[in-house]
Amino acid sequence: MNKYIKYILLLLAVVLVAYKSVYFEKLSERKSNNTAIAFDATAFSKKLWLQQFPVKLDNAVALPVLMEAINKSSTTAFTQYTNALAVGNYRYALVKLDAVVTSVKEDEVLINVQAGDSVLQASLATEFIYGNSIRDASGLVQVKDYPNTSDLNSISEALNKIVRSEVLPSFKSAVKKGNTVNAVAAVELNKEHIHWQGLEFIPLRISIKQ
Amino acid sequence: MSQNKIDIKKFQSLIALLLLCIVLGLMTDKFFTAENGLNVLRQVAVNICIATGMTLIVLTAGIDLSVGSVLALCGAVTAGLFKNGLEFPSSDLFVGFTMLGAILAGLLLGALIGWINGFSITKFNVPPFVATLAMLTIARGFTMLYTKGHPISNLGKDFANIGSGTFIEIPVPVWLAIVVVIIAVVVTQKTRLGRYIYAIGGNEQAAKLSGINIKKVKLIVYSLAGSLAALGGIIVTARLDSAQPNAGISYELDAIAAVVIGGTSLSGGKGSVRGTVLGAIIIGVLNNGLVLLNVSPFWQQVVKGAVILLAVIIDKLGEKKE
Numbered sequence A: 001m002n003k004y005i006k007y008i009l010l011l012l013a014v015v016l017v018a019y020k021s022v023y024f025e026k027l028s029e030r031k032s033n034n035t036a037i038a039f040d041a042t043a044f045s046k047k048l049w050l051q052q053f054p055v056k057l058d059n060a061v062a063l064p065v066l067m068e069a070i071n072k073s074s075t076t077a078f079t080q081y082t083n084a085l086a087v088g089n090y091r092y093a094l095v096k097l098d099a100v101v102t103s104v105k106e107d108e109v110l111i112n113v114q115a116g117d118s119v120l121q122a123s124l125a126t127e128f129i130y131g132n133s134i135r136d137a138s139g140l141v142q143v144k145d146y147p148n149t150s151d152l153n154s155i156s157e158a159l160n161k162i163v164r165s166e167v168l169p170s171f172k173s174a175v176k177k178g179n180t181v182n183a184v185a186a187v188e189l190n191k192e193h194i195h196w197q198g199l200e201f202i203p204l205r206i207s208i209k210q
Numbered sequence B: 001m002s003q004n005k006i007d008i009k010k011f012q013s014l015i016a017l018l019l020l021c022i023v024l025g026l027m028t029d030k031f032f033t034a035e036n037g038l039n040v041l042r043q044v045a046v047n048i049c050i051a052t053g054m055t056l057i058v059l060t061a062g063i064d065l066s067v068g069s070v071l072a073l074c075g076a077v078t079a080g081l082f083k084n085g086l087e088f089p090s091s092d093l094f095v096g097f098t099m100l101g102a103i104l105a106g107l108l109l110g111a112l113i114g115w116i117n118g119f120s121i122t123k124f125n126v127p128p129f130v131a132t133l134a135m136l137t138i139a140r141g142f143t144m145l146y147t148k149g150h151p152i153s154n155l156g157k158d159f160a161n162i163g164s165g166t167f168i169e170i171p172v173p174v175w176l177a178i179v180v181v182i183i184a185v186v187v188t189q190k191t192r193l194g195r196y197i198y199a200i201g202g203n204e205q206a207a208k209l210s211g212i213n214i215k216k217v218k219l220i221v222y223s224l225a226g227s228l229a230a231l232g233g234i235i236v237t238a239r240l241d242s243a244q245p246n247a248g249i250s251y252e253l254d255a256i257a258a259v260v261i262g263g264t265s266l267s268g269g270k271g272s273v274r275g276t277v278l279g280a281i282i283i284g285v286l287n288n289g290l291v292l293l294n295v296s297p298f299w300q301q302v303v304k305g306a307v308i309l310l311a312v313i314i315d316k317l318g319e320k321k322e
Helices: A003-019 A027-036 A039-058 A063-072 A072-081 A133-138 A150-175 B002-010 B013-029 B035-058 B067-084 B100-123 B128-147 B157-164 B172-190 B192-202 B204-209 B214-240 B252-261 B273-294 B297-321
Strands: A022-026 A090-104 A109-117 A118-125 A180-190 A200-209 B086-088 B093-097
Touching: A003 A072, A003 A200, A003 B100, A022 A027, A027 B067, A027 B093, A039 A133, A063 A072, A063 A090, A063 A109, A063 A200, A072 B297, A090 A118, A090 A133, A090 A200, A118 A180, A118 B252, A133 A150, A133 A180, A133 A200, A133 B093, A150 A200, B013 B273, B035 B172, B035 B192, B035 B214, B035 B252, B035 B273, B067 B086, B067 B100, B067 B128, B067 B214, B100 B128, B100 B273, B157 B214, B172 B192, B172 B273, B192 B214, B204 B214, B204 B273, B252 B273, B252 B297, B273 B297
Parallel strands: A118 A200
Antiparallel strands: A022 B093, A090 A109, A090 A180, A109 A118, A180 A200, B086 B093
């Protein structure tokens, strides 16, 4: 008898724990509810690109101006001209630049940028557009608005895709060594270790001077 | 005279810990603060959970190299079930998990993995080192498959409290570690299972001849160690509010180090959970002290390795004298 009571109590405990542990819903209903509130990063980024990026690109700082400002007072310049979502030394800026193409490679275009008295050797990324440079440089996306990190990453992914598919193909097919180009580009800068030579720019608007 | 020697050996971990604390206290004024003390305890809580399970295994003359990967897998599964539940499209069914349900599922998964370790060791006579080394890779692979290499984040405030909350000013992970240690001490010191564990580690053949079901005891021990690694995984996940697919890498080494420094013999049969707790705290204090003293992370690894080696040498010298 004692044995049976023990088993019944054990069974009751298992049922109680299971009752408190799982719940059931219809998958279709749950999905339709979730779809209504799911974040569509592609649509959001497209809207951002078409409606808010043009103004940001028009008002981007010229590279020589940024360099001079940083040389004068880096703290003020980084606050005024750059953005970053993460904590750390890396900051991102949108810059206007004029450059001469020195070499066209499979995944990048090497350029010389005239900045004041100096000539910077740099590159334009034309194939591998990854990371958060575009999103962060724009300053249009704030961490506090997105409790879900994957949403933030999806925005970067969508913006990178837009640049890969809409900005770069026509440039890649037309660019030749010796061309002069005008661009507005995103660039990553390490505020503790500033190296102006060898920077990589991601073009967001680019044209070849005829 | 002999009695005195045994007493000193019994307390050597405690003496080492006290000496370490005194030296660090003299070298940096930030060491002896309540905040730092709680910080150290919070950090060692996970290792105490894992190392307690490891102690039970080492006492049976076994070893478990898979605990770090089990920690990652169980942490990920707990987070995944809690956040995303289970979907069965063919039945149009969604099974959601409450926090309790997800935690229980994680602990059960840990126990199951431990049981598989024990099964391959006892049924097929696979050496524990090899069986658990294989499980280390398998569990890590499953973690990557389950998470697709991405963290599972934003698990909510209630879940995060398990890792970063406090109860009576003491961090919740510390309370969990205290409960684990009390249960483990009672099991090893006051129960038949505990006596069997020591007997198997002391002389497996003699234990077998005296009628102990060695396979059953080992299965229980490996399952317990698996579920304790899972508990560690749940704490780590809650503390980060995110299940990281690469969590727990090299945690098995910290656990083994805690066991060895705590005086448990790797050949089995000798040692205690209390010793392991001291071992885990010594490693935690050492880590903390080296950080406070701004020692390079590369040197920290060297120092930690040297301390473990020293502990084993002292243990072996003691055994020879005996």
